[in-house]
Amino acid sequence: MISKHLDLNEAELTVRHGDDVEFIKVNKIDLINKIKDAVSSLLEKGNNTIAIVCKTEELSLKLNEALKKVGLDIHNLTLNDDVTDEKFKICTVPCSLVKGLEFDGVIVADASEDNYSSKDKLDMKLLYVAITRALHNVVILYDEEITDCLK
Numbered sequence: 001m002i003s004k005h006l007d008l009n010e011a012e013l014t015v016r017h018g019d020d021v022e023f024i025k026v027n028k029i030d031l032i033n034k035i036k037d038a039v040s041s042l043l044e045k046g047n048n049t050i051a052i053v054c055k056t057e058e059l060s061l062k063l064n065e066a067l068k069k070v071g072l073d074i075h076n077l078t079l080n081d082d083v084t085d086e087k088f089k090i091c092t093v094p095c096s097l098v099k100g101l102e103f104d105g106v107i108v109a110d111a112s113e114d115n116y117s118s119k120d121k122l123d124m125k126l127l128y129v130a131i132t133r134a135l136h137n138v139v140i141l142y143d144e145e146i147t148d149c150l151k
Contacts, residue, residue: 018045018134018135018136018137018138019045019136019137021131021138021139021140022038022137022138022139022140023140023142023146023150024038024139024140024141024142025141025142025143025144025146026141026142026143027143028143031109031110031141031143032063032066032067032069032070033070034141035052035063035067035072035107035109035141036067036070036071036072038107038139038141039052039072039090039107041139042104042105042107042137042139045105045136045137046104047103047104047105047136047137048089048104049089049090049102049103049104049105050089050090050091050103050104050105050106050107051077051091051092051093051098051101051103051105051106051107051133052067052074052090052091052092052093052106052107052109053092053093053094053095053098053106053107053108053109053130053133054092054093054094054095054109054110055094055095055109055110055115055116055123055126056094056095056096057078057094057096057097059094059109059110060076060077060092060093060094061076061092063092063109064076064092067092074090074091074092075087075088075091075092076091076092076093077091077092077093077094077097077098078097079097083101092109095126095127095129095130096126098129098130098133099129101133102133102134102135103133103134103135104134104135104136104137105134105136105137105138105139106130106131106133106134106137106138106139107138107139107140107141108127108130108131108138108139108140108141109141110141110142110143111127111140111141111142111146111147111150112142112143112144112145112146112147113144113145113146113147113148114143114144114145115142115147116147116149117147118147118148118149123147124149127147127149
């Protein structure tokens with residue numbers, strides 16, 4: 001697990017109500033539609049707040065624009081935004097801004113080894129923060145090979 005890659009001690013388990021983490025292998029061409037499907041699925045499960053977490057601000061903006069093109073018109077959370085604003089119930093957000101926030105469901109947009117290298121401590125910290133923002137459901141998408149720490 002990620003905590004071992006970060007040399008963290010084993011923590012006491014936190015009781016979380018929701019489904020097991022869902023891992024979905026996708027190719028880059030299908031990524032946008034798979035994210036749109038994952039949002040629909042999380043909404044059907046009763047998740048009222050959903051974060052689609054990307055590694056960087058640039059990736060978050062690009063993903064947000066691509067989602068708009070397939071009919072998922074949501075906002076991208078930036079440093080200047082008020083996260084309590086109703087329009088951010090479902091949003092794209094970079095890892096750098098998600099720390100300290102909680103969402104019913106979290107979708108990690110690309111947890112491939114290329115994107116989150118298991119050999120890079122910063123990548124592992126970013127991924128750890130992204131995954132631990134979920135109160136109930138986590139969906140992890142990846143292309144080709146999932147990062148080693150999640151195998």
